[in-house]
Amino acid sequence: MPPPLIGILGGMGPAAGVDMVSRITEETLSSTDQDHCPVLLYSPPGDIPDRTSYLLGHSSSDPAAPIADALVRMAGAGVTVAAIACNTAHADPILRSVMQRLGRDAPELRLLHMIEETVAALGDIVPGASTIGILGTQGTYRFRLYEDRLRKAGYDCVIPPRQVREHVVHDAIYDRSFGIKANPRSVTPKARENIISAVRTLRDQGADAVILGCTELPLAVRDAFVEGLPVIDPARMVARALIRDVLPERLRPWPVPSLSVRR
Structure with a gap:
């Protein structure tokens, strides 16, 4: 049985979603193409208004609905675990509405929190x-x-x-x-x-x-x-969490020594 399909919701901005997919590749132990996790990147930048403008009251365009729409569409394509490639989209006024919609329309989708x-x-x-x-x-x-x-x-x-x-x-x-x-x-x-x-x-x-x-x-x-x-x-952190979720044996160990604090 193939591993679960990872989903990355990008477009916030577009390069950040691509970068998160790259992080998944970098953090996977592999010697062949087939060793890597299956990943679906969905990047609909024109659909999702700027998150900061909305949160600061500079725009009335709520990004929650199009973010939720995109995640529901990804679940319909077979994604079972996903991450949003945007820190600001995790603010409660946005994410709370997204999670309510997922609970109703895509309860099988698990969204990791960056x-x-x-x-x-x-x-x-x-x-x-x-x-x-x-x-x-x-x-x-x-x-x-x-x-x-x-x-x-x-x-x-x-x-x-x-x-x-x-x-x-x-x-x-x-x-x-x-x-x-x-x-x-x-x-x-x-x-x-x-x-x-x-x-x-x-x-x-x-x-x-x-x-x-x-x-x-x-x-x-x-x-x-x-x-x-x-x-x-944080994109690397959630990329590692996604790998751990679907192919834990393929998660690359942290370098030794790690990013120890220099004192």
Whole structure:
């Protein structure tokens, strides 16, 4: 019997969904094509409004319904376990409605939670870290997607000052000339420098490690360490959780040593 079909809901932005599929490939132990997990990527960017604009009240277009529609369609195509390639889409005003719809129309589909999988993995990937820095969209900050879960798990957390959040990080993602969404195939030096600068700020605030809490950010920062801090890619964390769910014997072990905190 073939393993269950993994589904990735992309389009938020399109490059982030492709990147999550790449993470699944990278995190799979394989010597042949046939060793890999079956994966379906569905990327309907034109159907799903911007999550941050909705959460901040700048738009009345609720992304929950089209996200749920896409996941129901994926379940109809045979997907049994899925992930959404967007951190901000996990904010409660969006995800609560999505889960209600899935419970009614696709109860067989299990949706893994990117933020919860990331927080659960920290003890293994950054042993010794006690203070976690968070980079993300304004929607992710407004609804405390990471802060509340990190504190519940026993971590302290820090976020950049408002000026850095609203201009340095936001512009790295959204600016229409140099931002990552505008240049996903060739990230501009300006966007990368903005992110590095924000990591530097978090380091100076006492962070031991930094979560890149927007799926665009790892497109610009591929390094395991930035400014001496381990950087965590949530897309990789949920990719590993998906492999563990369907082909656990194929999950690549963490490198030894892992992303230990440098003190």
